[in-house]
Amino acid sequence: MTKLSVNINKIATLRNSRGGDVPNVVQFARDVQKFGAQGVTIHPRPDERHIRYQDVYDLKSEVYTEFNIEGNPIRQFIDMVLEVKPTQVTLVPDAEDAITSNAGWDTIKHKDFLVDVIKEFKQNGIRTSIFVDPSLKQIEGAKATGTDRIELYTEAYADAYSLGNKMGIKPYTDCAVLASALGLGLNAGHDLSLDNIKYFKQNIPDLLEVSIGHALISESLYLGIENVINMYLRQLK
Template sequence: MAKLSVNVNKIATIRNARGGDVPNVVQVAKDCERFGAEGITIHPRPDERHITTKDVYDLKKVVTTEYNIEGYPDERFMKLIEETRPAQATLVPDGPDVLTSNAGWDTIKHKEWLTKICKQLSEWGVRSSIFVDTDHKNIEGAKAVGVDRIELYTGPYADDYEKDRDAAIKEYVYAAELANELGLGINAGHDLSLDNLAFFKQSIPNLKEVSIGHALIADALYLGLETTIKKYLELLK
């Protein structure tokens, strides 16, 4: 069974829109775990438009499952990782001006830098994951930099799912097979939902974890958070 890590960025976005501390991000994270989530994901951007620096440290105190911090590995991000030592650091290539992560790393171009980052994470006892697309060269490049896992960027899959799900999943299956051959763990995320998650999970060999935020929180507005999490967990069985 692949693990479900709930991204709580959107909870912080709602809180920040009004100021104050409602909804409380820490309490929501604790509730997600209580309802069955096996991880909590955050993406603390420099402008703090959702997750703040304070949230990073506050969540570290309470998360009892896998704490996953994702972001662009600049000096600020690496300082947060060093001081909080989450279970996993997911490296994404987008800068602070990007609305949401929407592309994978060019692991060939950035080989030297990513190798240094992954080595540092390993020394801190933090599992490393790199956001990649299905390009085989970039997956082979991920192996070369010493990363523990890849996170497959599933935006294109979600976009094409309704048109032709078999065509939409094809390149992801090939990418996953290569990752398995190379000994890389496989995570996935971006626009996975109640509609497309089950087919993705059943098609991808040895999928370890999915990180879902936007769709899950949107579903929770109608179904409630507990019911929504249980529905996502059921699809991952």
């Protein structure tokens, strides 16, 4: 079964909008695990507009499933991850002013940088994943960095699926087949939802984990968080 990791950034955004501690990020992480999620994902950014660096430390002892920390590997981020030692670190090439992640790594252009960063994490026992576009060339480049896994950036698939174009899955299937052949673990995320997750899962071999935040939290406003998590788990079986 593909694991579901719930990205809780939106809970931090809601909390920060009032300046207090409601909703409480740590309690929400406890709850999603209790409801069946097999992982918790956070993506701290330098401006701390949603997840704060202190949240990362507060969550360290509370996430007993897979703890996945995403982010651009600036020195502050690297040092924090090395101290917290999550299950997995996912490297994302975000610009500091990005609203959300909007591109994968150029694994060829940035190979030397990624090799050095990934080596540092792996020497400290942290599984590594890098965010990549659905490009065979970039998958091959990812292999050369020494990463354990890749995370396919799924916005293009989600957009195509919403327009009724199910052929939008093909580049992802091709990349999944190549990743498996190269011995890379496969994750996926961005704009996956209850509408499109089942078809994605059915067509992506060896899919280990999906990270879902915005859609899952939005759907939970209507359907309830416990119910929505279990709806995703059924789709991912």
